[in-house]
Amino acid sequence: MIFARQVFISYAHLDNQPLGADQTGWVSLFHSTLQTLLSQRLGSVADIWRDDKLHGNDDFSNEILDQLAGTAVFVSILTPRYLKSEWCKKEILSFCQQAEDRHSLMVGNKARIIKVLKLPVEEGSDLPPVVGRLLGYDFYEVDEERVPHELDPAYGDRPRQAFLRKANKLAWDLAAQLTELQRPSPASAETNEAPAEKPAVFLAECSRDRREARDSIASELACCGFRVLPEARLPDDEDEYLATVGALLETCVLSIHLVGTGYGRVPDGDRQQSVVVLQNELAAARSRSHGLRRVIWLPGGIASAQSAQQAFLHALQTDAALQHGADVVSGDLETAKSAIHTALKPPAPPPAEVPAGAGRVHLVCDANDRKAIVPLIKRLRGRGLEVSLPVFVGDAAQVRETNRQLALDCDAILLYYGAGDEAWKYHQQNDLRKLLGSPRARPLKASLTLLAEPPGDDKEILQALAEPDVLDALDGIGDTTLAPLFAALGLSETP
CATH class of the missing domain: 3.40.50.10140 (Toll/interleukin-1 receptor homology (TIR) domain)
Structure with missing residues (x-):
């Protein structure tokens, strides 16, 4: 689509009066900040227009109509005064009407209106229905006494930073929308398809x-x-x-x-x-x-x-x-x-096919168990099984994702309940339960808990219950102890 102007700012002139004689009006500051940020995001000078004339009882001018007709995006700065201004309501209604006449008020899933809330307002029926459906950009915050304050640098450094963060988000969103609006239509495009x-x-x-x-x-x-x-x-x-x-x-x-x-x-x-x-x-x-x-x-x-x-x-x-x-x-x-x-x-590519007869066991353990599990790893490998261990060191998010992938890319999971306490066991089991609903590259044949030293009250209770998914190795690990795991993986109890 082709537009003569990128952005039109609609506002009530009362809302641009500065708080002090040596300060800039809020709308002027908003305009200049957005101009700079949007230009930087677009990589070229942004074309933003607003009417700085005081109209009084003047007629709705042809100049305004011309600007609206050729505008890509209409930015409305909503305030209590805006809703009382006949001039402001004429601007937004006129823009919507002209856009709808050209079947372009909504382009894709985006409205060509952006709602900026300088202060909270109760939007009435005088505004176009599309305005009420927009999320908007809140340029105000509410203090402990529930009193709203516009984000104005005149109030201090914290409001200034919040103002700039909001303006930055708006600039990024505007840049993306303008880029999409100005992209050639599929019928007229002669270049390759967009990515x-x-x-x-x-x-x-x-x-x-x-x-x-x-x-x-x-x-x-x-x-x-x-x-x-x-x-x-x-x-x-x-x-x-x-x-x-x-x-x-x-x-x-x-x-x-x-x-x-x-x-x-x-x-x-x-x-x-x-x-x-x-x-x-x-x-x-x-x-x-x-x-x-x-x-x-x-x-x-x-x-x-x-x-x-x-x-x-x-x-x-x-x-x-x-x-x-x-x-x-x-x-x-x-x-x-x-x-x-x-x-x-x-997602990572699926792992190479496992040779017939082989299996992969992911051993979940506490970091303090790494020496104690060496005999177990040797016993499992002696039966021809591959064994993977958790990752403990590295970037937190990468560690979580790596351990998640290891748990998804195995035939059986064995939770080694040794040095970890009851809370550790609970969280590990909780994570494993969540993983059961995730897509897997290979079916999970078993998920078992192995009780190991040191002894404890919780382990004694699990030992007494003798549930089928709990392996008792408090007195040592043997092939009999691991028989349920071997059976699930299609291996005999003894070599």
Whole structure:
């Protein structure tokens, strides 16, 4: 599509009055910042226009109409004053009407309107319906007393940094949209086909204390070419919300959940559960049914003063079903980002076919067990089995992914319960249960727990229960002890 101008900024002039005589108006600052950032992202000078005249009771000018007709993207800076301004409403209504007349208000899955919220507003029926469906860019924050403040550098360094982060995200998104709008249509293109788009990623809604991190992750994924969902405001009705999120998850290869201290908004419905809880539940179900990969950022030691959120935090850390298919990350934001990028890497090629009669056992153990397991490894290798061991040292995300692949690329998993304590055993078993639902290059024939020294109360209970998937080696390891493993792998009890 061909446009005479890239961006039109629509705003109320009252919102550009500076807080002090020696300061720049907020809209002017927004314009100049966006101009610089967008130009850098495009690699050429961005064409951004706004009307700086005070109109009073003037008629809606032909100049404005001409600018709107040739504009690629309309940026609306919403404030209480904007909603009361007949002039502003004329601008946005006129842009939508002209775009719809040309069948181009929505191009692909993107609206050609960007909603910038300088302050929170209650959007009424005077604005086009598409505006209410947009997510928008919040250029304000709410303090401890629930009072909103626009992100204005005049308020200090922290608001200045937040303003620049928001402007940076907007610039990246705008650059991607303008590039797409200005790409030649398939009928007129004479060059080779455009490269295939990267898959979609579901970045779950989160509580207020994780929004800054969510914006950072969304920007980074967009810069890498991934489509980040949701792209529009999700419904307030619970049934509609569940249906919409479920449909979005069907199109994604990864879902990301950033768990904070707040419970989050609650859709209107019978369940009265927050969007954070509902999205995790839907993603876990999609993981069970279709192998959706997930990353949950659950910082260690996190707690909430809200009882509902604290209950969810406890459930998320103790219920394996809520973690299904997820890599649970407890480090900082950069650790979470590393896990996300690792999860988005193309799957490794399937391993070479294993010769007939051979088998591969993945031995899960605590780092302190590495010397104690040497006799076990020799016994297994003596039966012609390949043995893999966990990786303990390296980048946290890479260690997790390597150990995940080792557990997926084997015929049997043997959990060596020796130096590790009860909590270690629980978390290892929890991780292994989640892996059972993941696609595998080779079928898993056995998943067993081997009890080894030192003795302990928990091990004595497991010894007394004598469950079939528990091997008792507290008095030493012999072929009889390993008989269930050998049988599962098609080997006789003795050589």
